[in-house]
Amino acid sequence: MCGIAGIITKNGDHVSQSDLKKMTDVIVHRGPDGEGHFNEGNVGFGHRRLAIIDLSEAGHQPMQKDDLVITYNGEIYNYLEIREELETMGCVFETKTDTEVILKAYKTWGASCANKFNGMWAFAIFDKAKHIIFISRDRFGIKPFHFFEDEKAFFFASEIRQLLLFVKDRKVNRQILFDFLYLGYQHHTNNTFIEGISSLEPGHNLIFDTRSGSYKMECYYRLKPDPELGNLPFDDALDLFRKTMNDAIKLRLRSDVTVGTCLSGGMDSSYIAATAAPSYHSKTNDRFMAITAKSVEKMNDESHFAKMVVDSANLDWKITEPSKSDFLNVLNQVIETQEEPFGSPSIIMAFFVMQKAKEEGCTVLLDGQGGDETLLGYERYYTAYINQQNNIFKKIRSALKISRNSKLSLKDVLLYNIYFNNASVRALRQTKRHYFVKPKFKKYVNKKLLMQVASANKDIHTLQEFEITKIQMQKLLKYEDRNSMHFSIETRVPFVDYKVVELAYSLPFSYKMNEGWSKFILRKSAKDLLPDEIVWRRNKFGFEAPTKTWLADKDTILKRIKDSDFVEAFVDFEKLDENIDDLALWKLFNIAIWAKTFDVKF
Numbered sequence: 001m002c003g004i005a006g007i008i009t010k011n012g013d014h015v016s017q018s019d020l021k022k023m024t025d026v027i028v029h030r031g032p033d034g035e036g037h038f039n040e041g042n043v044g045f046g047h048r049r050l051a052i053i054d055l056s057e058a059g060h061q062p063m064q065k066d067d068l069v070i071t072y073n074g075e076i077y078n079y080l081e082i083r084e085e086l087e088t089m090g091c092v093f094e095t096k097t098d099t100e101v102i103l104k105a106y107k108t109w110g111a112s113c114a115n116k117f118n119g120m121w122a123f124a125i126f127d128k129a130k131h132i133i134f135i136s137r138d139r140f141g142i143k144p145f146h147f148f149e150d151e152k153a154f155f156f157a158s159e160i161r162q163l164l165l166f167v168k169d170r171k172v173n174r175q176i177l178f179d180f181l182y183l184g185y186q187h188h189t190n191n192t193f194i195e196g197i198s199s200l201e202p203g204h205n206l207i208f209d210t211r212s213g214s215y216k217m218e219c220y221y222r223l224k225p226d227p228e229l230g231n232l233p234f235d236d237a238l239d240l241f242r243k244t245m246n247d248a249i250k251l252r253l254r255s256d257v258t259v260g261t262c263l264s265g266g267m268d269s270s271y272i273a274a275t276a277a278p279s280y281h282s283k284t285n286d287r288f289m290a291i292t293a294k295s296v297e298k299m300n301d302e303s304h305f306a307k308m309v310v311d312s313a314n315l316d317w318k319i320t321e322p323s324k325s326d327f328l329n330v331l332n333q334v335i336e337t338q339e340e341p342f343g344s345p346s347i348i349m350a351f352f353v354m355q356k357a358k359e360e361g362c363t364v365l366l367d368g369q370g371g372d373e374t375l376l377g378y379e380r381y382y383t384a385y386i387n388q389q390n391n392i393f394k395k396i397r398s399a400l401k402i403s404r405n406s407k408l409s410l411k412d413v414l415l416y417n418i419y420f421n422n423a424s425v426r427a428l429r430q431t432k433r434h435y436f437v438k439p440k441f442k443k444y445v446n447k448k449l450l451m452q453v454a455s456a457n458k459d460i461h462t463l464q465e466f467e468i469t470k471i472q473m474q475k476l477l478k479y480e481d482r483n484s485m486h487f488s489i490e491t492r493v494p495f496v497d498y499k500v501v502e503l504a505y506s507l508p509f510s511y512k513m514n515e516g517w518s519k520f521i522l523r524k525s526a527k528d529l530l531p532d533e534i535v536w537r538r539n540k541f542g543f544e545a546p547t548k549t550w551l552a553d554k555d556t557i558l559k560r561i562k563d564s565d566f567v568e569a570f571v572d573f574e575k576l577d578e579n580i581d582d583l584a585l586w587k588l589f590n591i592a593i594w595a596k597t598f599d600v601k602f
Helices: 017-025 079-090 098-116 161-163 173-185 234-251 267-284 303-311 324-337 346-359 371-375 381-387 390-404 409-422 422-434 440-443 447-456 458-470 472-484 500-504 520-526 556-562 582-596
Strands: 003-011 034-040 041-048 064-065 068-076 119-127 133-135 146-149 154-156 203-208 215-219 260-261 291-292 316-320 365-366 490-492
Touching: 003 017, 003 068, 003 119, 017 034, 017 119, 034 068, 041 068, 041 119, 041 215, 064 098, 068 098, 068 390, 068 472, 079 098, 079 371, 098 133, 098 203, 146 161, 146 267, 146 316, 154 161, 161 346, 173 422, 173 447, 234 267, 234 520, 260 267, 260 346, 267 303, 267 365, 267 520, 291 303, 291 346, 303 316, 316 346, 316 447, 324 472, 324 582, 346 472, 371 458, 371 500, 371 520, 381 390, 381 409, 381 458, 390 409, 409 422, 409 447, 422 447, 458 472, 458 500, 556 582
Parallel strands: 260 291, 260 365, 291 316, 365 490
Antiparallel strands: 003 041, 003 154, 034 041, 064 068, 068 119, 119 133, 133 203, 146 154, 203 215
């Protein structure tokens, strides 16, 4: 896990070494264990290293082998298996790194090497013989890759702040801003909040011609249902799911540094902790470390559930309980770390988890991101569940079961159904919620996107693909990357192993949501692994922050919002008062601080 940077000039000029150094200097947090630069002709690469596998100098980057040079961020978990395959084909290795495995894989298979990898990555390979830069990003976008170009050069980086060094006019992308404000969506396109700065889409390669200065992007991976998996009897599917999930967890325990896990007390993180603990103990003779963020508000504190898992799996438990003053002390720091506005203070709770991991000397953390999107864990998926029923009586029966086996009342279920099935209802609701936005900006309510979401609710595969590749999982993975790398910590997400995702995606709807039980196959997999109180929980919290406590001083927050020239451009301050709901208040507060931090103009 590292940080990368690159510059390719379009007019043949030599790349400035000082520019490369500036790009790597601003991401020291991503790689405190080493720094490297490569500069040849009109191509320059930069790298910051966080040593996880092969801690020796042999892992230094940019790495050069034959006519290839690579700068790489990520982990290829199955690098040992790929290495063995390549060795049978005559490849000779000089290091024990997964970086060299990528280079040899590219040398052997070309662009199709990406299909061999099980992991997370964003890398650029300078192929001198072909005069191209081959760039690849992992299937689901776990690792970031941003780029920007002007008339003179093409720049790429792990973080937006690296590219801002070269952006002369920092203007907000208005549609992205209002998609975030109105709908809470971001990373649903390859645009960022800054005009001109883009992201390479997940599952895509970018091939840059160093002679012409042109490039093309190619999709190498799309999520597709497997009909054979969709026809598996439940017991066979259960066995396969358990094996696939457990293999994903064991692969992510490969490391030459300490590994631990985030533990909220929910199903996803609890399953990972309970599965990983015995494997980790057998290899290290140490108890597996679990880190929990405890809320100061009882209504959303899950620590008692986490305690059950700790006792059951004999974990080495570490707790952080951030107060309101802790929140205020790190607020600006977290917004700067994230580089873009984010929709909930829960991201700051996650920041404290990473901070605690750093204090405890834990360099690698497993986390449960992806479990809800792949196995239908959110309450809003109940709308799709009801839609799958083919007559009104089955729909009513399903609604009743949901109200019994979740935290939603029957009234809640019916309101959810109306809200998520109707784009016009959602658009009206968001317009009313954001009554303070100046009338001329109401046009930015993205009705086309809302119609896509409403339509997706009619077909579970369409909905899941949309959630995984566009509107939900992408932003969560981004939050996780920035928070963890701020503390030089690598996070690994077993639920986003492509084999787990493909299996979960292909399974029949009823295996994922059954009789109103969300994530049904995961619950069944965990029934002999975790206490029943965890397995059959109805009151899903999500990973929540004590928002009411942290945002209690509305007057101070409103003052800070009204001091923002950026926010004043689209908000009528005369309408802004204490009647604003917490979610909208938080978004405006966040936007105001972000715009000032990065000097962004409306």
